Amino acid sequence: MRFLYRARDNSGNIKVGKIEARSVDVALSMLQGSGLIVLELTPEKEVSIFDQFLGSRFKISKRDLAIFLRQFATLLEAQVPLSEAMKTLVVQASSTAVKDLAYDFISDLDSGLPLSKAFERRSDIFSDFYIEMIKSGEVSGRLEEVVKYLADYAEHEYDLLNKVKSTATYPVFLIVTFLIAGVFLTISLAPQIGSIFEEFNAKPPLMTKILIEIGNFFKNWGIVSLVGLIGLTWLLLNYFNSEEGRRVLGIYLLSLPIIGQIYKKIYISRFCETSATLLEGGIPIVITIQVAGSATGNYLYAKITEEIAEELKAGESISKALIKYPKYFPPLIAQMTAVGESTGRLSQVLRKVSNYYSKEVERSLSTMIDVLQPIMIIVLGVLVGFLVAAILLPIYQLTQSL
Secondary structure (H helix, E strand, C coil), X not given: CEEEXXXXXXXXXXXXXXXXXXXXXXXXXXXXXXXXEEEEEXXXXXXXXXXXXXXXXXXXXHHHHHHHHHHHHHHHHCCCCHHHHHHHHHHHCCCHHHHHHHHHHHHHHHCCCCHHHHHHHCCCCCCHHHHHHHHHHHHHCCHHHHHHHHHHHHHHHHHHHHHHHHHHHHHHHHHHHHHHHHHHHHHHCHHHHHHHHHHCCCCCCHHHHHHHHHHHHHHHHHHHHHHHHHHHHHHHXXXXXXXXXXXXXXXXXXXXXXXXXXXXXXXXXXXXXXXHHHHHCCCCXXXXXXXXXXXXXXXXXXXXXXXXXXXXXXXXXXXXXXXCCCCCCCHHHHHHHHHHHHHCCHHHHHHHHHHHHHHHHHHHHHHHHHHHHHHHHHHHHHHHHHHHHHHHHHHHHHHHHC
């Protein structure tokens, strides 16, 4: 078994971490044998079958992640060493999942791993974007700024998610309620309506016929379909969590009409922000472009920036290299980059471009959210109209024929 401990050494310093032992007593003896005064010793939470099915040990909410990164950024700004900062975060952890994450970081840092490697080992929580950003902070020596930016990013992502949830809660509730009621009515009433028409040797209207067929399908294959849907969802989630799946998903997202444009702006903002951070840290432009491309978290952008880096090695300017890829980097970026190159303020210009596209993403999402609610209500109205027409219309026809 593994146990989480918090103890004090002979110098009075707080030590936290994990220890392997057969029982609590053995773990306690081992820690005391190392000269530690144990303050807290608890078994590590076991991985349940349900957690394994979902593909992760613990779930960290967007809110918890934003709080964790903000506290981490604050501690780094106060010049607290990494290991000590993580020990403080264990005490301040807002949930068991966050505490487990902090313990993992402490173990990795104490064993000599860099912070970026610790982030990479928890890729179930941190995407490639977070990992590459931490790497850029380590390379450039601007880790505090990078963690602060990631905290801002996580908070912004959480706020947008909350806005989407609050906007969509009411129409989603109505649609889900309707679907439950609709399935119940379809399974219970549709076959009875079909039997009535058979007794009168009459043909039901088209909508009623469709409803009857749907009812028969749910009655005969409903459970099998539900199990298949759950299994398919599980397979897709696991596939898109793999490296190949993330690559395919990244390419597919860019090809979508509206969402693709939003994701493109997100990738451009990430690219410019990472590039600015690395350049301000004195990192060569070729390495900057390569790392910034990886930090976007998108396979296509990472591949394109590798090609741009090769052109830079051959003596091409970054603005002329970017302009060759207008599908992924709009002309505005190449123009702004050219201004930055000519004035010697490339990092400042890239940061402004990043801020511009961040605001563009927020505006695009706000517009999409505003449009989402009436569309969902219209969809609900269409579904209700179909159900009413499919049930009431045949009853009206039968009464007229009697």
